[in-house]
Amino acid sequence: MKTFGILVGGGPAPGINGVIGAAASLALRRGDRVRGILDGFRWIMEGDIEHVRDLDAESVARIHLEGGSILHTSRANPTKNPEHLENCIRALDALGIEHLITIGGDDTASSSNRVAESANGRITVVHVPKTIDNDLPLPNGVPTFGFETAREHATTVVERIQEDMRSTNRWFFIVMMGRAAGHLALGAGKAAGAPIMLIPEEFPDRPIQLEDAVRTLEGAIVKRLAEGRPDGVAVIAEGVAAHFDENDPILKDAPRDEHGHVRLAEVPIARVLRTAVAESLASRGVKVTIGEKDVGYELRCGYPIAYDRDYTRDLGVGAVRSLLDGYSSVLITRQSGQIVPIPFAEIVDPGTGRARVRQVDITSDSYKNAFALQERIQPEDLRDGAKLAAIAAAAHLSPTEAKRRYAPLGSSAG
Numbered sequence: 001m002k003t004f005g006i007l008v009g010g011g012p013a014p015g016i017n018g019v020i021g022a023a024a025s026l027a028l029r030r031g032d033r034v035r036g037i038l039d040g041f042r043w044i045m046e047g048d049i050e051h052v053r054d055l056d057a058e059s060v061a062r063i064h065l066e067g068g069s070i071l072h073t074s075r076a077n078p079t080k081n082p083e084h085l086e087n088c089i090r091a092l093d094a095l096g097i098e099h100l101i102t103i104g105g106d107d108t109a110s111s112s113n114r115v116a117e118s119a120n121g122r123i124t125v126v127h128v129p130k131t132i133d134n135d136l137p138l139p140n141g142v143p144t145f146g147f148e149t150a151r152e153h154a155t156t157v158v159e160r161i162q163e164d165m166r167s168t169n170r171w172f173f174i175v176m177m178g179r180a181a182g183h184l185a186l187g188a189g190k191a192a193g194a195p196i197m198l199i200p201e202e203f204p205d206r207p208i209q210l211e212d213a214v215r216t217l218e219g220a221i222v223k224r225l226a227e228g229r230p231d232g233v234a235v236i237a238e239g240v241a242a243h244f245d246e247n248d249p250i251l252k253d254a255p256r257d258e259h260g261h262v263r264l265a266e267v268p269i270a271r272v273l274r275t276a277v278a279e280s281l282a283s284r285g286v287k288v289t290i291g292e293k294d295v296g297y298e299l300r301c302g303y304p305i306a307y308d309r310d311y312t313r314d315l316g317v318g319a320v321r322s323l324l325d326g327y328s329s330v331l332i333t334r335q336s337g338q339i340v341p342i343p344f345a346e347i348v349d350p351g352t353g354r355a356r357v358r359q360v361d362i363t364s365d366s367y368k369n370a371f372a373l374q375e376r377i378q379p380e381d382l383r384d385g386a387k388l389a390a391i392a393a394a395a396h397l398s399p400t401e402a403k404r405r406y407a408p409l410g411s412s413a414g
Contacts, residue, residue, distance in 0.1 A: 002027075004320065005097035006055075007037035007044075009108030013130045013146025014304035015312035018064035019103050020071060022316025024055045024070040035095055036071045040104070041111060044091035047076035052095060062308050067301040075150040077107065079114045089118050099124050099323040101338065105131040105241045106355035109331065113344040116329040124328035125340065128315050132299055132405060134183035137356040138333055144245070147183065149308045150299040154188035157295055158235060162192060167232040170289045171221060173277075175236045175270040177296030181359045182237035184299075186370055189235035199238045200362045207245040210358040214276045218395075219377040220408040221277070221288055225394035226387070230288070232375070241269040243254040270294055285395035304331075377406040 003028045006020055024034040034055040037044060043051040053071075063070055078084040092100060092115075100123055102112040109127050112131060116125035129136045132150035134143050161172050178183035182199025189197035198216060200208065217234050224232050270292035277289050304312070312335060320333045320337030332340035349356045360367055381387045382403045392402035 001032055002030075002098050002324075003033045003035060003096045005035050005037055005095065005100045005386065006071065006094060006101055006321070007040050007100070008071050008130075009040035009070045009102065009104035009111065010073060010075060010131065011105070012067070012073060012300040013068055013132045013144075014067055014149035014300070014302050015064075015308040016069040016073075016103055016130060017066050018228050018304060018309055018312030019101075019128050019130075019145070019316040019319070020055075020069070021060040021063045022313040023101055023320050024060045024316075025057065026030070026059075026317050026320045028055070028057050033096075035097060037095075039072045040074040040076050040108070040120075041084075041088060042074040042076040042079045044088050045076055045084040047087040047091055047279050049091050049094050057063070063305065064313060064405075067303050075107065077111060079111050083237075085118050086112060088115055090121070092119070093249075097123060097125075097175045101126055101128065101319045101323070103130050104126045105129070105133070106136055106357065109136070109347070109355045110353065113329060113346075113348065118346070121328070123138075124323050124326075126322050126327060126332050127321050128319055128332045132184060133178045133181055134182040134187075135178070135359065136331075136357045137359050137411050138331075138342075139335055140361075142333060142335055145308050145312050146300075146304070147187075149193065149302055149305045150177075151184060151187045152305050153299050153302050154184060155191040157168070157293075157298075158188050158192035158194055158233060161293065162233045165233055170232045170291060171231060172233045172291045172293060173236060173270050173274050174233060175216070175238050175292070175294045177299065178237040178239045179242060180239050180357045182239060183360055185237035186360055186367070190373070192235075192372040193373075194232075194235045195224060195232040195262055196234045197370065197374065198234060198240060199360055200237055200239040201362050203243055204362070208240060208243045209245060210272070210276060213240060213273060214280055215405060216376070217273060218277050218280055219408075220375055221281070222286075222391055222395040222402075222406070223375055223377050223381065225288075226390040233360040236273065236295075237270065238267075238269060241267045281395075377408065379408060382407065 026032050036053045036055050038051040078088050112125050112127045129144050131144045132146045134147040136144050178184045186197050274290045274292045314334050322341045327341045329344045333340050349357050388399050392399045
């Protein structure tokens, strides 16, 4: 009999229980023991082995249908203090755990890698990548689990708010969760047909200036006004705030988590952008009513859609089989229907020691198509005399002023 441990780190994502349930079910059918470690690394990094529950067949039979995590989760980071890392190894040894399955995002992947290294082969570790942000460096076309469920629910939110805006002749700025990449904002906005999506990847070579974002959003509003449409929705990735100039006052005193990341959920980016755009237009006598909404936490614990149920059950079984086949220090992925373990070394940035971030590829046809369907001011709009005149009139600017203000940013796709 072997003993498997399972823990979950980072924020929740639909499908966590699918991984836990499938991994535990397979191991239990083999006659092995499965120990669920509660709250990620939080307790074992302190040497506490009391917050553990043994999993049995009945307790995991139907959990793949549920959202959330039956083992809870935390962002506790054992790698910041060598003593915490040593405590983790001692705790796992004390629990008799030979094989560890971790479920989480980039921070948990990095922590798992360090645990595997510190165990020196005594404990084998595999990591199942999870994040609704879809920003882990998996192969092209392979999403992280939870992303498709989150996108499905987010798309519904955007669709319903768009209908409200059409009915009330208003605008809404929706800030979508996505700390380092714009996959969720772009995916939901594109699927819902939002007039504009703003993601950090549009600004690859420099910090984002607040005025850049204001001009881009204002331009979309003005273009629709020129076409007789006073309504619309802008979907904005929260990661835009993380790419603002570090000297920007809205980030100066922003709280940070244990990994040093700005707690973007506590940065009022929707309010800042809504206020800045509304004031810019109002200063010229253009009245536009703009609402705001942050979308994120309501996406993380929803019941997984069929895609993520199927996907996570594959990943859970694949994690156990990979461990039994002798793999360690690998990421468990599903590619073209096959379970493919990827060594941690292939996803880690050697400069930072952390997992690399997969951002939206703005050179891809998928992104260019999404961009082409947005209602932004394009160079051809400013070259066409009639269109320029209409845009200028809607913005209460002269054609020369409108051309200068709304010239598309150089890094945007066209």
